[in-house]
Amino acid sequence: PCQWSGLIETYRSYLPVTASTPVVTLLEGNTPLIPTPALSEAVGKGVKVLVKYDGLNPTGSFKDRGMTLAISKAKEAGAKAVICASTGNTSASAAAYATRGDMQAFVLIPDGYVALGKLAQALVYGAQVLAIEGNFDDCLRIVQELAANYPVTLVNSVNPYRLEGQKTGAFEIVDNLGNAPDWLCIPVGNAGNITAYWMGFCQYHQHGKCDRLPRMMGFQAAGASPLILGEPVAHPETIATAIRIGNPASWEKAVAVKDASQGQFNSVTDEEILAAYRLLASKEGIFCEPASAASVAGLLKVKDQVPTGATVVCVLTGNGLKDPDTAIQHCNNQLQRGIEPTTTAVAEVMGFSST
Numbered sequence: 001p002c003q004w005s006g007l008i009e010t011y012r013s014y015l016p017v018t019a020s021t022p023v024v025t026l027l028e029g030n031t032p033l034i035p036t037p038a039l040s041e042a043v044g045k046g047v048k049v050l051v052k053y054d055g056l057n058p059t060g061s062f063k064d065r066g067m068t069l070a071i072s073k074a075k076e077a078g079a080k081a082v083i084c085a086s087t088g089n090t091s092a093s094a095a096a097y098a099t100r101g102d103m104q105a106f107v108l109i110p111d112g113y114v115a116l117g118k119l120a121q122a123l124v125y126g127a128q129v130l131a132i133e134g135n136f137d138d139c140l141r142i143v144q145e146l147a148a149n150y151p152v153t154l155v156n157s158v159n160p161y162r163l164e165g166q167k168t169g170a171f172e173i174v175d176n177l178g179n180a181p182d183w184l185c186i187p188v189g190n191a192g193n194i195t196a197y198w199m200g201f202c203q204y205h206q207h208g209k210c211d212r213l214p215r216m217m218g219f220q221a222a223g224a225s226p227l228i229l230g231e232p233v234a235h236p237e238t239i240a241t242a243i244r245i246g247n248p249a250s251w252e253k254a255v256a257v258k259d260a261s262q263g264q265f266n267s268v269t270d271e272e273i274l275a276a277y278r279l280l281a282s283k284e285g286i287f288c289e290p291a292s293a294a295s296v297a298g299l300l301k302v303k304d305q306v307p308t309g310a311t312v313v314c315v316l317t318g319n320g321l322k323d324p325d326t327a328i329q330h331c332n333n334q335l336q337r338g339i340e341p342t343t344t345a346v347a348e349v350m351g352f353s354s355t
């Protein structure tokens with residue numbers, strides 16, 4: 001018996017927990033680092049590209065890494081309720097972990113801009129789901145004010161335990177590769193995850209678990225790219241609704257990460273995101289959500305800068321099943337319907353000539 005015991009147990013000595021912290025877990029983490037030959041080929045120069053497929057977490061996104069710790073610490077502090085703003089994944093994760101920890105979850109989402117699967121999750125896990133007539137940035141402002149004034153714990157990534165939990169993604173990559181990659185490509189929305197990954201690499205480096213640090217390459221959607229523009233975006237727009245954010249909470253931290261790692265921020269268009277999304281699914285057999293594909297779209301955009309023979313990890317933050325509407329609309333494939341229920345008819349549609 002060697003069952004994985006979840007992030008808090010596995011990385012306990014690196015995390016701000018004590019023996020008396022109640023561990024609220026769904027056995028998140030331990031997600032696969034998958035080699036992607038078609039992508040490696042597309043980059044060329046003997047570069048090895050792998051994807052960290054965090055869509056395989058219990059609620060289908062990397063948010064579970066941060067939520068196991070944020071909810072455990074909230075429970076330790078005696079909280080009865082938690083609250084978050086979300087483009088969808090945080091709300092799904094908060095709802096699941098709050099339920100698991102016997103707490104109430106309140107989630108604020110931008111009405112009409114949350115993918116169907118994420119909405120279904122928040123509802124089915126039993127959160128109180130409040131659709132706001134505004135964008136994510138409005139939701140985040142409101143939940144911060146509510147948490148400051150009412151007995152409800154904020155579990156957005158401004159809660160430091162979220163980043164502490166999410167840094168374990170970097171630990172797993174180093175544990176798998178035996179060292180840090182040369183580049184880490186990652187989608188950026190509220191800018192928490194890029195900050196968390198860097199914390200993880202630095203902490204592991206200090207403990208001698210790796211002898212180098214990656215360049216942190218952050219990618220935003222072109223219509224929601226405040227970090228590239230250098231100013232907030234009042235009306236962010238992108239098909240990648242998970243990163244439809246105009247004023248990231250961890251702005252300064254992310255800039256510090258970029259500078260310290262000699263990294264870069266770049267933007268990718270919705271067309272580039274969708275092209276990468278289709279490539280991953282149809283050439284690698286890996287189905288991520290559109291926001292996640294921004295990391296791969298970004299790598300392809302700046303591939304000329306990748307050193308020969310480098311190891312590059314792209315973080316795939318969420319599962320493709322989260323957003324079935326985008327998948328069906330943009331996959332360049334379609335359901336073949338109206339087929340007669342006979343073997344002959346089906347064989348004909350399949351392109352086999354009759355014998």
Ligand code: F0G
Pocket residue numbers: 061063085086087088089090091157187188189190191192193194242243289291292317318
């Ligand atoms: N990818 C996915 C699938 C996300 O859901 C998010 C953020 C990001 C990337 C960006 O990560 O915000 O740490 O820079 N989703 C948040 C949410 C905003 O509410 O689910 P970040």
